[in-house]
Amino acid sequence: MDDLKTGMIFDIQRCSMYDGPGIRTTVFLKGCPLSCKWCHNPESQRPLSELAFYADKCVRCGKCGEICPDVHKLSARTHKVHYQNCKACGRCESVCPVHALKLIGKTYQIKEVMDILRKDIPYFASAGGGLTISGGEPFSQYIFLKELLQHAKAENIHTCIETSGFTTREKIDGVLPYTDLFLFDYKVTSPELHRQFTGVDNHMILENFRYLYSRSQAVILRCPIIPGYNDTEDHFRAICDMERQYPNLTGIEIMPYHSLGREKAAAVNKAYEITTPTADDTVKKQWKRQLKTFGASDALLKSF
Template structure:
């Protein structure tokens, strides 16, 4: 086992406490920044770019103008649509330091392993009492594979359970290096049809499916997760194909169907971007029932939600 390096750093965009949907028990989720996919339904668009980004909340802006002179590249002006000229902005965060209402806010910051563990120790009593632990998510946590491995190893040193939500879009070497440190693998599979996958995520799924087979063999508790998205994979053909593939994955006996929701739509506005699925309505749980039947017909346990 490699030595722990508490000075090792990664980019974290959120640490969320008291989760009950991303592994057993009460969990703390560490969200690592960066993702090779561009899923059209992504609810954390601030996770996609590896570097910190700038949120601008127009409703909180009081027009004081204190941010304008501190911007080193003159990216801020009332004359700009959306106030921030995203083509100029270097995401340095200087403007956020003087904004009195936090209308301007930087998302994502560099943290050392020591700093992450300091945050996680605050919840250690909940892990012990509930059988919970720490989950890595993103973005795609394996884009920061060395840092992810350090967090997982440090958690195991504390006796904490570990989980990871991943797309598997990485190299085989990374899968073999990191997944043995994951107690509960939450493997996201969006589609089996490569055309459907590429059209809706921006990447081919060949390496994802290959890595899913390897990762499931390396983790003691693998689960397949399917975000069910209208017009993408909300049909028996695609869900049936994923269920058939899940049966090939070692030790997988459970599939989670995650009905589409638009909770992250506002974040696109904060980033000055348009939401790709604008106007698509959230899925009701009963709309997923026919797809649940398909999964169960394949001999797999099916859970709606996390």
């Protein structure tokens, strides 16, 4: 094992309750081969560091413009950011008094992540939690992913990967000995629509899911539902079919869309075409009715 290996991480969230069982520390790796239209972490998609500018926080003090005039162009009423000129050095982040600038993605060594993880071991022990590696797509930094999992398992920490499933069989085999649980996305049923909405079709993803299941790995199938995109009868029916067809799944959950990604995309100058509002209770009730019609279990209906 090599604790000097480095990875590009855009966030580490401690005490997370949503990324697997118990209280977890979630490490978000940067870079993703997919480009889901509803991505809730659009700042994760590019593999390298990048600048985020939160316009609503900016008080136009001008400090960033003084140190980096090629990127930050300020006038009395506006602050335009010329992202294409940014070298992602992070100097402007450090002078901004109101945290309107942030460098997304920093390089960490394994040992730095492990130092953070070790502080949380008492919480893991008391609440049955552990490490979750999310993204982006964790497999896009396979070497770092595997190394981090190995280090965590060496200290008896429960490990979980949150994945789109878009990776090779070899990489899945590489992490299996060190992974206790997969949170595996099931986004769209039709391969064509999957490509249209995420940039890739779902052939390899479903192959990988079936492979994990056949190896009796613990898998929670997570189904993001986005109004107007995949809240279709066909997809709901397919989710219920999956639940019946794979009775030994550790779980199957609906993940209703929320619109947080829109602001985050704007901050890193990324297009975000979805205008759908966050799924509210009325929409969710309607989904539950439909899913029930197709035979969803109580557990699935209670997952959202």
